Amino acid sequence: MTMDKNTAAYCSDPTAPPIIEIRNMHKWYGDFHVLSDINLKVKRCEKIVICGPSGSGKSTMIRCINRLEEHQQGQIIVNGTELTRDIKNIETVRAEVGMVFQHFNLFPHLTIMENLTLGPIWVRKTPKKQAEEAAMMYLEKVHIAEQAHKFPGQLSGGQQQRVAIARSLCMAPEVMLFDEPTSALDPEMIKEVLDVMVDLASEGMTMLVVTHEMGFAEKVADRVIFMDDGQIVEENTPHEFFRNPQHERSKLFLSQIL
Amino acid sequence: MSTPTQPTREYLAAPVHKDGAVAWLRKNLFSSWFNSVLTVLTMLALLYTIPPLIKWAFIDSVWNTSAEVCRDIDGACWSIIPRNIKFILLGFFPEGQEWRPILAMILLLGLVIYSKERHRWKKALLWYWLVGLIVMGTLMYGGVFGMPVVETGQWSGLPLTMMLSFFGMVCAYPLGVVLALGRRSKMPAIRTLCVVYIEMIRGVPLISLLFMSSIMFPLFLPDGMTIDKVLRAQVAIILFTAAYIAEVVRGGLQAMPKGQYEAADSLGLNYRQTMRLIILPQALKIVIPPTVGILLSAFKDTSLVVIIALYDVLKTTKVTLQNPNWTGYSTEAYIFLAVLYFIFCYAMSSYSRRLERELHTGH
Ligand SMILES: Nc1ncnc2c1ncn2[C@@H]1O[C@H](COP(=O)(O)OP(=O)(O)O)[C@@H](O)[C@H]1O
Ligand SMILES: [Mg+2]
DSSP states (O other), rough: OOTTTOOOHHHTTTTOOOEEEEEEEEEETTTEEEEEEEEEEOOOTOOEEEEEEETTTTHOOOOOOOOSSSSEEEEEETTTTOOOHHHHHHHHHHHHEEEEEEEEOTTTTSSSHHHHHHHHHSSSOOHHHHHHHHHHHHHHHOOGGTTTSOOGGOOOHHHHHHHHHHHHTTTTEEEEEESTTTTSSSSHHHHHHHHHHHHHHHHOOEEEEEEEEOOHHHHHHHEEEEEETTTTEEOOOOOHHHHHHOOOHHHHHHHHHH | OOOOSSSOGGGOOOOSSSSSSSHHHHHTTSSSSHHHHHHHHHHHHHHHHHHHHHIIISSSSSOOOHHHHHTTTTOOBTTTTHHHHHHHHHOOOTTTTTTHHHHHHHHHHHHHHHTTGGOOOOOOHHHHHHHHHHHHHHHHHHOOOOOOOGGGGGOOOOHHHHHHHHHHHHHHHHHHHHHHOOOOOOSSHEEEEEEEEHHHHHHHHHHHHHHHIIIHHHSSOOTTTOOOOHHHHHHHHHHHHHHHHHHHHHHHHHOOOHHHHHHHHHTOOOHHHIIIIIIIIHHHHHHHHHHHHHHHHHHHHHHGGGGTOBBBHHHHHHHHSSGEEEEEEEEHHHHHHHHHHHHHHHHHHHHHHHHHHOOOOOO
């Protein structure tokens, strides 16, 4: 998403191809078949929440989308670029796809401002001044502008995660991936991060979010995907999924977390 | 006093002195039976050694006399230093040209001191160094502006020690970093090459490397072609030190959390950018203490160049002691050398501690 695009028209363009398309994708860790036959199409501006028991392959799946993990079979096409061994393709896709990690993974030796401008300056070749202005805008968006010249180690977990989100946004990505963005946070900080994500969703960002925050899913998601044992077991609107799960495994899972 | 509950002084227990000399002594030196014994023994040992030492070094000593005067005294004959200072520090550098190595050393030290401040680490600094190195080389070698040529074989004493160790460190460090990266490379050929290099060098003492560089290496050169002896020693020191740096840096690289690589990757940074901007700045910072250890030993190991007949500052001191006039005063001479080495080493390690402090960003 870029700020100047006409969000409504961009999101509802019927001729636009899916922004992410995963076809018959399989992945193994050695002999361990961690993902089997994953099929997923993500439309522009769609918000998808992925849930499922621990170890079911949620992280692995979204990490395949920006090639932090390599898949062995099937296709992953992101914004028209297929992920193969080709390093140029991989770098193209990575620049288009933002990722927010459970443990923030900010660069501790750089200030918040430097964390934010690193990608734009080195990958997008944006002039420094311009990158800093954009960074400041995103920091304001995540309500943390006054911390720009501190180091990550001086911020709370919730603040760090908001910085991490802003860092991804600075690359003006087409898609944002979130891997359990609030699970490492103290309860009182979860809301400040979720609020930022809700804002982002309302602006039309395409989002794939691995989370167990059901309130967030209800509010934001167009679709919930339930994974178990390396497979997509169920896909539904959040309303249907939470009230009327179809599969035994989804029912069991929901009974455990709700 | 209408409030009976308020305690008066009489009710309070005798105050335990939390500070003051007695309390300090009790806490630090006599905290237990065993510590008390150790303290007393240490005191006795100091009592027996320190006063005679002071008497020898400062009271009965002479500071700038001829060797004859030294024969008649019981104390230290520090005179050996000032009376031989030129040879100890500058060795065989030709008579009348001493100002050249002195100026070169001052220039080197000046540049090093100037470069200490991190805010000066800019492109311009590289140019200063380039100019500085050219000037230093010209001063030492001569051949222009009416300065007679001084072959490298005559370079000796402190300038030689400083040069070998300084360039040894400065060149070995980046080479070591490259080797460490190579050892973790995904490409098997590069990885194997680096592993073989590192392990081979670390399996051999520096002295034998120096020996090989001076005796064996020339055998492989075509007839008539020679490579300067000082340069060969310098290269041997660099190659040797780099292998040790590489292993320390590899340790730092391994300590980096996977999340840092993933964050860099997910921004679209390529390998070189990731290493240069994210991984190395952090990894090199955490290995500052062991790196400094290696650099310090490299500094001290430069004295091994004596075996290929180069006269570093240790060797010039030894030669001074062979002068029949001064033969008996090795203690004084070596104390002087120890102080000289200590000053350099202490400066390096305290600078490294400062750097660590300055680079500390987190909690
Ligand atoms: N690098 C790896 N090597 C081997 N197995 C792994 C690796 N990473 C994850 N796994 C395994 O793959 C499965 C899926 O992991 P993950 O995608 O992290 O699950 P989730 O995010 O749903 O909790 C787990 O059983 C995990 O143990
Ligand atoms: Mg996970």
